[in-house]
Amino acid sequence: MNIKKLGKLALPYLVWMLVLVGIPLLMIFILSFMNTDGVSFAGATWTTAAWEKMFTLADTTNLQILGYTFLTAFVATVICFLIGYPMAYIVARSPFSNKFVILILTIIPMWSNSLLRNVALKNILSESNILDSLLSRIGLSFSIVFANQDQATFISIVIGLVLTFLPFMILPIYTVIEKIDESLLEASMDLGANRVRTFAKVTFPLSMKGVTTGIIMVFLPCFSGFAIQKLLSSGTVYVLGSLIEVNYIHDINFVSMLSIVILVLIFGSMMIVNKVDKEGATLV
Amino acid sequence: MAKKLIELKDITKMYDGTAVVDHINLYINENEFITLLGPSGCGKTTTLRMIGGFEKPDSGEVVMNGAVVNDIPPYERPINTVFQRYALFPHLNVYDNIAFGLRNQKVPKAEIAERVENALKMVSLPNFALRKVANLSGGQMQRVAIARAIVNKPKILLLDEPLAALDLKLRQNMQYELKEMQRKLGITFVYVTHDQEEALTMSDTIVVMKDGVIQQIGTPTGIYNEPKNRFVARFIGESNILDGVYVRQNLVSFMGAEFDCVDTQFADGEPVDVVIRPEDLDIIDAVGAKLIGEVSSSIFRGVHFELCVMVQGKEFVIHTYENRKVGEHVGLRVDSYEIHLMKVEHVEH
Amino acid sequence: MGVRKKEPGRITRYLRRPEVEKVLQSIANVLKYAFFAFFMFLMYLPIIVIAIQSFNESTGLIYQFTGFTFDHWKNVLTFNLDSSLMKAISTTLLVALLATGISTVLGTIIAIGIHSLPQKKRQGMVFLNQVPILNADIITGISLMFVFKIVAEVIPGVFGIPSLLIAHVFFCIPYVVLSVLPKLAELDDNLYDAALDLYCKPAVGITKVIIPAIMPGILTGMLIAFTMSIDDFLISFFNAGQVNNLSIYIYGGYNRRLAPEVYAYNTILSTVIIVALIAMYVSSSLKKRKNLKREPRHA
Numbered sequence: 031m032n033i034k035k036l037g038k039l040a041l042p043y044l045v046w047m048l049v050l051v052g053i054p055l056l057m058i059f060i061l062s063f064m065n066t067d068g069v070s071f072a073g074a075t076w077t078t079a080a081w082e083k084m085f086t087l088a089d090t091t092n093l094q095i096l097g098y099t100f101l102t103a104f105v106a107t108v109i110c111f112l113i114g115y116p117m118a119y120i121v122a123r124s125p126f127s128n129k130f131v132i133l134i135l136t137i138i139p140m141w142s143n144s145l146l147r148n149v150a151l152k153n154i155l156s157e158s159n160i161l162d163s164l165l166s167r168i169g170l171s172f173s174i175v176f177a178n179q180d181q182a183t184f185i186s187i188v189i190g191l192v193l194t195f196l197p198f199m200i201l202p203i204y205t206v207i208e209k210i211d212e213s214l215l216e217a218s219m220d221l222g223a224n225r226v227r228t229f230a231k232v233t234f235p236l237s238m239k240g241v242t243t244g245i246i247m248v249f250l251p252c253f254s255g256f257a258i259q260k261l262l263s264s265g266t267v268y269v270l271g272s273l274i275e276v277n278y279i280h281d282i283n284f285v286s287m288l289s290i291v292i293l294v295l296i297f298g299s300m301m302i303v304n305k306v307d308k309e310g311a312t313l314v
Numbered sequence: 315m316a317k318k319l320i321e322l323k324d325i326t327k328m329y330d331g332t333a334v335v336d337h338i339n340l341y342i343n344e345n346e347f348i349t350l351l352g353p354s355g356c357g358k359t360t361t362l363r364m365i366g367g368f369e370k371p372d373s374g375e376v377v378m379n380g381a382v383v384n385d386i387p388p389y390e391r392p393i394n395t396v397f398q399r400y401a402l403f404p405h406l407n408v409y410d411n412i413a414f415g416l417r418n419q420k421v422p423k424a425e426i427a428e429r430v431e432n433a434l435k436m437v438s439l440p441n442f443a444l445r446k447v448a449n450l451s452g453g454q455m456q457r458v459a460i461a462r463a464i465v466n467k468p469k470i471l472l473l474d475e476p477l478a479a480l481d482l483k484l485r486q487n488m489q490y491e492l493k494e495m496q497r498k499l500g501i502t503f504v505y506v507t508h509d510q511e512e513a514l515t516m517s518d519t520i521v522v523m524k525d526g527v528i529q530q531i532g533t534p535t536g537i538y539n540e541p542k543n544r545f546v547a548r549f550i551g552e553s554n555i556l557d558g559v560y561v562r563q564n565l566v567s568f569m570g571a572e573f574d575c576v577d578t579q580f581a582d583g584e585p586v587d588v589v590i591r592p593e594d595l596d597i598i599d600a601v602g603a604k605l606i607g608e609v610s611s612s613i614f615r616g617v618h619f620e621l622c623v624m625v626q627g628k629e630f631v632i633h634t635y636e637n638r639k640v641g642e643h644v645g646l647r648v649d650s651y652e653i654h655l656m657k658v659e660h661v662e663h
Numbered sequence: 664m665g666v667r668k669k670e671p672g673r674i675t676r677y678l679r680r681p682e683v684e685k686v687l688q689s690i691a692n693v694l695k696y697a698f699f700a701f702f703m704f705l706m707y708l709p710i711i712v713i714a715i716q717s718f719n720e721s722t723g724l725i726y727q728f729t730g731f732t733f734d735h736w737k738n739v740l741t742f743n744l745d746s747s748l749m750k751a752i753s754t755t756l757l758v759a760l761l762a763t764g765i766s767t768v769l770g771t772i773i774a775i776g777i778h779s780l781p782q783k784k785r786q787g788m789v790f791l792n793q794v795p796i797l798n799a800d801i802i803t804g805i806s807l808m809f810v811f812k813i814v815a816e817v818i819p820g821v822f823g824i825p826s827l828l829i830a831h832v833f834f835c836i837p838y839v840v841l842s843v844l845p846k847l848a849e850l851d852d853n854l855y856d857a858a859l860d861l862y863c864k865p866a867v868g869i870t871k872v873i874i875p876a877i878m879p880g881i882l883t884g885m886l887i888a889f890t891m892s893i894d895d896f897l898i899s900f901f902n903a904g905q906v907n908n909l910s911i912y913i914y915g916g917y918n919r920r921l922a923p924e925v926y927a928y929n930t931i932l933s934t935v936i937i938v939a940l941i942a943m944y945v946s947s948s949l950k951k952r953k954n955l956k957r958e959p960r961h962a
């Protein structure tokens with residue numbers, strides 16, 4: 031469009047982003063190396079205390095928390111991928127003339143409050159739960175029994191994360207598979223590749239863009255959140271986010287340091303997304 | 315004397331430090347069908363956009379009816395445009411697309427209805443008023459785009475390759491219809507194309523451009539018969555172009571022989587470029603001919619044969635009605651009035 | 664035809680017989696859709712439980728269904744809620760509606776601006792725009808909190824609805840921009856010029872031509888913005904000051920019984936959204952069908 035003059039409409043946005051993204055990032059970085067009183071720098075000195083609090087072998091509590099966080103997030107992401115990819119593929123390649131309906135079905139859960147959904151999930155995963163209470167009226171029962179509390183907690187958290195973030199895996203993958211030109215698949219078969227080979231050599235590589243986005247969109251919130259974990263463990267489990275939650279009022283330096291740990295991951299993901307998806311086509 | 319409607323005076327337009335349109339001078343008369351012709355990227359669209367007011371020249375003046383209009387925005391110019399790829403409004407139906415300009419000019423409703431209907435008839439799309447533009451064929455979209463422009467009764471209509479997306483048959487029909495329309499409406503057409511045949515068929519005046527510079531302005535026959543330089547000669551139809559020397563008045567030498575000619579504006583002994591159109595070369599007996607060569611290929615082109623004849627290592631293209639076998643030795647002949655001489659250009663690059 | 668391979672073995676040949684292949688195909692299809700349906704069902708299970716809870720009469724034991732009641736629904740529909748829940752819900756809705764409206768308008772304008780930039784700058788802005796989307800919510804939340812803490816030194820009242828609203832606008836705009844940009848890219852380059860050519864002033868050209876042409880993108884962006892805002896917990900958590908939105912309210916009650924009206928409210932809201940969307944979809948496809956029917960007469 032020849033509205034070169036309209037380019038200046040984007041300028042305030044640049045300023046807005048710099049103020050709300052740039053300045054805080056700078057602050058996070060600086061604050062993680064200081065001991066300040068809130069965001070006021072008066073009387074503050076440089077120190078690596080915040081970093082030592084995390085990365086010390088004298089007290090590995092925080093490192094263990096980091097490990098546990100990573101493990102839950104990783105497992106949840108892998109499961110999301112293993113379930114989400116086939117689901118996205120099935121929708122995208124389904125003969126249904128109306129994919130809109132199926133797509134809406136995928137999105138509908140997102141209009142229920144996600145924390146409330148996890149409250150409900152916790153209900154289901156409890157030994158005596160509402161479904162059991164209902165089913166018992168017709169002589170059935172429903173109850174999931176875990177070997178021990180730790181296992182129960184871990185599995186509950188993973189299920190909670192998976193069910194909450196699964197749509198974020200399905201949607202970007204669906205978007206790319208849907209866009210793959212049918213004739214490419216025909217060409218591949220024409221050139222002697224069977225269905226499996228066609229999938230491995232054509233469909234899957236072409237859907238990498240969506241897979242990358244999906245993995246990032248699932249892993250990051252799993253890794254950095256704390257509410258779902260807290261709800262499903264009744265507050266017995268600490269994750270990285272919980273450390274932020276507990277300290278965000280009193281120890282901003284520690285919180286800044288924790289943010290940097292998360293930011294390193296995010297920065298990596300952004301680099302990847304910017305490589306595979308320049309226009310952000312898979313993000314909405 | 316025709317009235318000058320638009321004048322471009324020494325116009326230059328730069329993009330990223332390079333001149334896309336380079337000091338061009340041009341005037342357009344009332345009721346003229348003028349065509350900007352040139353290869354892709356030569357600055358045709360840019361020139362057109364400066365006339366339309368979508369782009370401001372970096373230097374020079376666009377003059378309309380004697381007044382400089384450089385700073386007049388498009389919506390205040392008595393000009394309408396048929397855009398490359400039409401730019402129909404996708405959210406409006408055919409009727410609303412065509413009525414768009416009239417509504418913005420606050421034309422009364424009844425008059426709008428009448429004028430839109432007439433415009434639709436003009437482009438032979440009656441009963442299309444309520445169609446969605448997205449469902450139209452290329453040719454129909456193109457007609458709607460024309461209707462949307464002419465319904466405003468502009469003084470000048472700018473058309474940017476309006477037929478480029480159509481198939482050959484439809485394109486030829488539309489060329490004829492457009493020309494008719496221009497005659498009937500008495501509107502000045504400024505037409506952009508990179509198709510030389512289209513330019514030759516439709517235009518009163520052709521402006522040949524290359525790299526933002528005007529190469530030649532003239533009537534179709536003038537440009538075809540007397541191209542000013544090698545570029546124009548090559549771009550307008552096929553040509554055999556040879557190095558020659560202007561020996562003296564009415565005598566030119568090339569390919570080691572001397573020929574009579576009718577051009578006179580050169581100095582004795584001056585090097586010249588010699589242009590001979592393929593249809594102006596005749597095949598004669600090799601014996602006694604000034605140009606003798608061997609037929610290297612022959613292609614049937616429907617009405618004529620296209621022969622290639624190698625003469626002293628130089629390939630001549632000849633259009634002829636009688637075929638010759640490949641390998642055959644033939645002579646070539648050309649009439650003096652069909653030898654066209656051009657000034658040799660200083661090689662710049 | 665494909666490249667010739669070596670002769671297939673007996674089993675392969677058997678499996679390739681048309682009638683066998685047909686059976687295998689339909690088994691595969693059943694498995695495929697069973698897989699899909701199963702995980703779909705799992706995603707819906709919590710929602711089903713929420714719906715059940717919204718009719719659960721039980722006041723004491725949360726995991727027991729003691730009887731069916733409409734009371735919670737009635738309470739929500741008559742705004743008869745305990746004051747903290749009432750506040751949480753009204754804050755959520757107020758912020759969501761305002762943030763959606765503001766970010767839709769701003770996001771559309773910004774998208775038009777970004778689209779009009781030369782390619783290099785445009786790519787830069789598109790990347791910048793993705794930052795809040797790709798950024799973990801917790802970082803966005805903390806970042807904004809830092810900014811508001813500084814602002815609070817000058818304007819003490821900033822924490823609360825103002826900070827919440829600004830934060831929501833901040834993370835909603837990128838979704839609108841991302842939804843609108845591809846629609847702009849689809850437009851004919853000359854569309855805006857065509858509007859000017861047909862006597863529109865620049866601003867009118869945008870409102871009369873560009874905006875309607877990109878409307879589907881704007882609506883999509885709006886819907887995403889609303890969805891994100893209404894469900895947000897993390898960013899709100901750090902920027903709400905003393906105010907609670909619904910997510911914070913639910914989170915705060917993680918270890919006790921939630922007021923049963925929460926379930927009713929949630930069920931009502933998602934039902935309303937779904938019904939509204941289906942209605943919009945049906946009416947638009949009816950319109951389409953009507954157009955198709957009408958057209959042949961004019962052909």
Ligand SMILES: Nc1ncnc2c1ncn2[C@@H]1O[C@H](COP(=O)(O)OP(=O)(O)OP(=O)(O)O)[C@@H](O)[C@H]1O
Pocket residue numbers: 329330334352353354355356357358359360361508
């Ligand atoms: N907005 C712009 N920014 C930068 N360069 C431009 C712009 N518009 C045109 N150009 C450049 O100016 C030159 C001339 O472009 P123009 O569109 O006038 O060519 P054209 O003769 O119409 O070609 P075509 O036949 O392909 O339409 C091209 O090299 C083009 O890349």
Ligand SMILES: [Mg+2]
Pocket residue numbers: 358359360398474
């Ligand atoms: Mg052009």
